[in-house]
Amino acid sequence: LYQSPILANAIDSLHESIRYLNHRTDCENPVKHSILAAYQAIELLLKEALHNTHESLIYHNLNQPISPDSRTVSLLDAITRLANLEISLEESDVRLIRRFAARRNRIQHLEYQEEDYDRSLVGEAYDFAFRFVDNHLSLILERYMINELYIEMMGEIGRYEEVVEDRTEDAQEYIAGLSPEERASVVLVRCPLCDQETLVVHEGKQGYCCICQTNLPVVRCKTCGTYVLEHDIRGEKCWHCVKKHSPIGE
Numbered sequence: 001l002y003q004s005p006i007l008a009n010a011i012d013s014l015h016e017s018i019r020y021l022n023h024r025t026d027c028e029n030p031v032k033h034s035i036l037a038a039y040q041a042i043e044l045l046l047k048e049a050l051h052n053t054h055e056s057l058i059y060h061n062l063n064q065p066i067s068p069d070s071r072t073v074s075l076l077d078a079i080t081r082l083a084n085l086e087i088s089l090e091e092s093d094v095r096l097i098r099r100f101a102a103r104r105n106r107i108q109h110l111e112y113q114e115e116d117y118d119r120s121l122v123g124e125a126y127d128f129a130f131r132f133v134d135n136h137l138s139l140i141l142e143r144y145m146i147n148e149l150y151i152e153m154m155g156e157i158g159r160y161e162e163v164v165e166d167r168t169e170d171a172q173e174y175i176a177g178l179s180p181e182e183r184a185s186v187v188l189v190r191c192p193l194c195d196q197e198t199l200v201v202h203e204g205k206q207g208y209c210c211i212c213q214t215n216l217p218v219v220r221c222k223t224c225g226t227y228v229l230e231h232d233i234r235g236e237k238c239w240h241c242v243k244k245h246s247p248i249g250e
């Protein structure tokens with residue numbers, strides 16, 4: 001996997017932005033912090049593209065001797081610089097970045113009052129990041145991100161179905177690659193965590209979900225035949241079956 005310190009920093013900010021959006025319930029203005037982190041992520045991704053052309057291009061003033069502490073180029077200047085290097089962004093993306101930069105400047109330098117569109121703006125920023133990494137850095141963002149946060153980001157930008165499709169194919173390809181004997185003892189079933197048919201279970205062993213990207217201790221319920229997490233089994237029944245037959249009912 002290709003690594004660079006600027007890219008790693010960008011991914012870290014992207015992770016942080018998603019965490020604020022979805023997991024930082026203890027913080028007063030999670031969306032504000034999410035915007036700031038997403039802005040930083042995008043600025044760094046653009047710098048990574050400049051850096052790929054020449055390492056000095058990330059610095060603001062190229063007419064002075066450069067040191068690692070020299071001022072670096074701003075996000076909006078980076079767009080112009082990329083255009084001059086014939087790394088052009090779509091007109092709609094330039095407008096998006098300008099809107100995003102304006103929102104971020106207000107937050108960074110003036111005040112924060114949550115607006116209805118803030119969350120969708122962050123989503124648009126993620127969508128831009130996703131496409132920019134693919135188109136201009138020629139990298140697959142998925143490989144650099146924490147799986148759980150990547151899935152959440154894809155959900156945020158309306159691309160969750162794409163993930164499901166890709167990962168279902170991965171699971172099917174994995175099974176197709178097994179020897180006929182191995183294949184006979186493998187099933188592809190619905191994952192109790194993400195509810196997609198991407199859980200590969202080798203008979204008598206734990207399962208692996210291609211969406212959750214984790215091993216799951218699952219067992220087959222003897223009553224209804226569904227695969228459930230080990231701790232959701234009570235004797236011969238899973239919790240669905242226990243609930244169904246309980247005298248108290250739902």
Ligand SMILES: [Zn+2]
Binds near residue numbers: 195196198
């Ligand atoms: Zn899953």
Ligand SMILES: [Zn+2]
Binds near residue numbers: 223224225
């Ligand atoms: Zn059951």
